Amino acid sequence: MPKVLIVDDDIDLLEGQKLFLEGKGYRVETAASMNEGLAKLKSFMPDIILADLMMEHYDTGFVFCKKVKDNPETKNVPIIMQTAASRETGFAIDIESPDKREWIKVDEIVAKPVQLDMLEGKIKQYLLK
Amino acid sequence: MDEKLKVLVVDDEEGMREGIRRVLKKSGLQVDTAENGEEALDSLKKEIYDLALIDLQMPGINGFEVTEYINREIGSRTVVVIVSALATVEAAVEVTRHGAFDFLVKPFTPKDLLEVTGRALKQHELIREREKYLYELNSERNLSRQLINAMQEGVIVLNIKKKPVLMNPKAEFFLKKRYTENLEISDLFPDDTVKSAIDEVISSDESESKSRVMHAGSDEMMILFRIDLLLQDGEKKGVIVILTDVTDEWKAEKDKNRFVSMVAHELKSPLAAIINYINVIQTGMLDEKPEKIHEMLDRCKTRGDALLELIRDLLYINKREAGKVEKSIEKINLKEVIESQLDFFKVQAEKRGILLTLSAEHDEYIVNADRGDLDRIFMNLISNGIKYNRDNGSLTVKLNREKSFIEINVSDTGIGMKQEEMQNLFKEFYRVKNEKTSGISGTGLGLATVKRVLSSYNGHISVESVPDKGTTFTVQFPV
Numbered sequence: 001m002p003k004v005l006i007v008d009d010d011i012d013l014l015e016g017q018k019l020f021l022e023g024k025g026y027r028v029e030t031a032a033s034m035n036e037g038l039a040k041l042k043s044f045m046p047d048i049i050l051a052d053l054m055m056e057h058y059d060t061g062f063v064f065c066k067k068v069k070d071n072p073e074t075k076n077v078p079i080i081m082q083t084a085a086s087r088e089t090g091f092a093i094d095i096e097s098p099d100k101r102e103w104i105k106v107d108e109i110v111a112k113p114v115q116l117d118m119l120e121g122k123i124k125q126y127l128l129k
Numbered sequence: 130m131d132e133k134l135k136v137l138v139v140d141d142e143e144g145m146r147e148g149i150r151r152v153l154k155k156s157g158l159q160v161d162t163a164e165n166g167e168e169a170l171d172s173l174k175k176e177i178y179d180l181a182l183i184d185l186q187m188p189g190i191n192g193f194e195v196t197e198y199i200n201r202e203i204g205s206r207t208v209v210v211i212v213s214a215l216a217t218v219e220a221a222v223e224v225t226r227h228g229a230f231d232f233l234v235k236p237f238t239p240k241d242l243l244e245v246t247g248r249a250l251k252q253h254e255l256i257r258e259r260e261k262y263l264y265e266l267n268s269e270r271n272l273s274r275q276l277i278n279a280m281q282e283g284v285i286v287l288n289i290k291k292k293p294v295l296m297n298p299k300a301e302f303f304l305k306k307r308y309t310e311n312l313e314i315s316d317l318f319p320d321d322t323v324k325s326a327i328d329e330v331i332s333s334d335e336s337e338s339k340s341r342v343m344h345a346g347s348d349e350m351m352i353l354f355r356i357d358l359l360l361q362d363g364e365k366k367g368v369i370v371i372l373t374d375v376t377d378e379w380k381a382e383k384d385k386n387r388f389v390s391m392v393a394h395e396l397k398s399p400l401a402a403i404i405n406y407i408n409v410i411q412t413g414m415l416d417e418k419p420e421k422i423h424e425m426l427d428r429c430k431t432r433g434d435a436l437l438e439l440i441r442d443l444l445y446i447n448k449r450e451a452g453k454v455e456k457s458i459e460k461i462n463l464k465e466v467i468e469s470q471l472d473f474f475k476v477q478a479e480k481r482g483i484l485l486t487l488s489a490e491h492d493e494y495i496v497n498a499d500r501g502d503l504d505r506i507f508m509n510l511i512s513n514g515i516k517y518n519r520d521n522g523s524l525t526v527k528l529n530r531e532k533s534f535i536e537i538n539v540s541d542t543g544i545g546m547k548q549e550e551m552q553n554l555f556k557e558f559y560r561v562k563n564e565k566t567s568g569i570s571g572t573g574l575g576l577a578t579v580k581r582v583l584s585s586y587n588g589h590i591s592v593e594s595v596p597d598k599g600t601t602f603t604v605q606f607p608v
Contacts, residue, residue: 010399010402013398013401013405015425016402016405016408016409019421020405020408023409023414032564033563033564036564054394055562056562056563082401084393084397084398085394112400113397113400113401113403113404114401114405115404115408116405116408116409117408
């Protein structure tokens with residue numbers, strides 16, 4: 001059973017995505033903050049992480065992802081960032097340029113709202129790699 | 130001329146001295162005399178003369194030496210006429226070579242004397258006029274320099290070789306550079322943005338100005354550089370760079386963009402949750418658990434309502450900022466306003482066992498304000514005091530009359546905040562986010578709106594908080 005960790009400060013979003021993915025046969029753990037997410041990772045090793053960007057601070061998601069990727073135990077876990085703070089809404093988030101990739105350690109950014117079957121499709125892609 | 134022109138007569142022959150003195154005095158001049166060169170120099174040191182008539186042959190310091198002294202130390206302020214018996218062309222040339230204006234040959238008639246003196250004084254007047262003109266020209270230059278220095282814009286002039294030749298204090302301030310003659314263009318504009326625009330203007334055949342906006346001095350300052358060709362009689366002489374501080378505009382634009390981005394983010398977040406719930410229901414995976422579906426629909430409704438509230442708040446802020454909110458300022462009793470707000474929240478508070486208390490010594494706390502504004506302030510504060518409270522806690526509103534304002538304390542017994550969490554509390558879309566607040570909905574606009582509304586009355590709001598103990602908001606409303 002593939003394992004997913006979702007980190008997002010919106011408890012409804014966590015609930016909806018958890019139920020959906022569980023219904024599709026995943027094992028899902030959720031965390032409502034960066035610290036909760038990091039704590040979960042000590043006992044739960046996911047195959048993929050879904051992370052929000054703006055949580056306690058506007059860039060908490062990036063800090064969280066950097067911590068995950070800097071940790072040798074979790075550095076190979078792919079991360080999909082889902083955020084409503086996308087470029088189309090005026091945020092200069094760009095993981096294409098190399099200098100940004102230096103500190104924005106995510107594998108992909110998707111814009112909220114995410115259609116859940118699309119999200120699952122992305123998860124499958126990463127699990128196949 | 131009101132003041133008499135002054136003449137110094139230098140001659141070792143007393144008869145000659147006195148003769149000249151009498152003639153000149155009669156024609157309205159003030160005349161001093163000196164017996165020899167030494168005495169002449171003494172007089173010249175003490176007094177400014179318009180004209181000096183100097184005998185050439187004198188014992189001691191001779192006429193040429195006195196003339197040279199005048200030329201060296203006094204200049205054209207004093208016109209010199211040499212008086213001599215040596216009536217040759219060579220002597221005349223020699224005299225002018227030493228800097229004298231004219232030559233008077235002994236013996237001479239009073240008429241000759243007056244003629245030469247008249248010519249000399251005429252010359253003197255011309256010289257004075259020219260000096261005056263030069264002085265005025267100079268002070269006009271000073272004036273334009275003063276104008277340039279007093280400008281709010283920075284001014285830099287580069288010559289055709291792009292070497293800085295002028296920089297006013299404002300430009301020095303903007304670029305954090307002092308003007309010196311060794312300054313090069315690359316010292317002023319280390320990066321290419323402005324330099325390339327200068328190149329374009331200099332090499333262009335049309336005198337079209339170019340503008341660039343970039344940081345200067347620090348990242349906090351934004352400067353508009355306007356580059357114009359400097360032309361003189363149709364010939365390119367260099368460029369003028371005008372620097373305008375556009376930091377305020379830039380910041381306002383940045384704030385606006387940030388606000389719009391945050392609005393988009395805050396609108397999309399609840400939609401994301403709603404759409405995800407609908408996605409789940411649509412799969413049919415919960416068809417066997419209708420109670421779960423109902424739960425989700427309830428949450429969708431709650432989030433939808435919150436979204437609606439947010440949109441209302443946004444529209445209100447927009448209307449208010451545009452000055453389109455109609456206000457009627459009247460005498461209002463704050464106590465009544467707060468009582469009715471507490472009444473409105475009573476049911477919501479009772480559900481969680483929260484006790485609402487109003488503490489006020491007097492019956493009346495009158496302020497001049499718009500009722501809608503006051504409702505908005507206290508609705509937000511009381512609503513927060515309930516939302517962020519603990520179950521079975523309490524919310525106390527205290528009213529106090531002070532000299533120039535009424536102070537209102539809204540205290541809860543809720544989750545409280547850490548110092549660092551309070552820093553941006555009154556900013557749009559800032560919400561304290563931690564485990565304790567994750568289930569509490571809010572638009573992130575409430576306190577920002579309270580602050581905006583209050584400041585339109587010159588009112589003030591502050592906050593004190595202890596984590597896990599509670600928070601007190603203190604409003605000071607001017608009377």
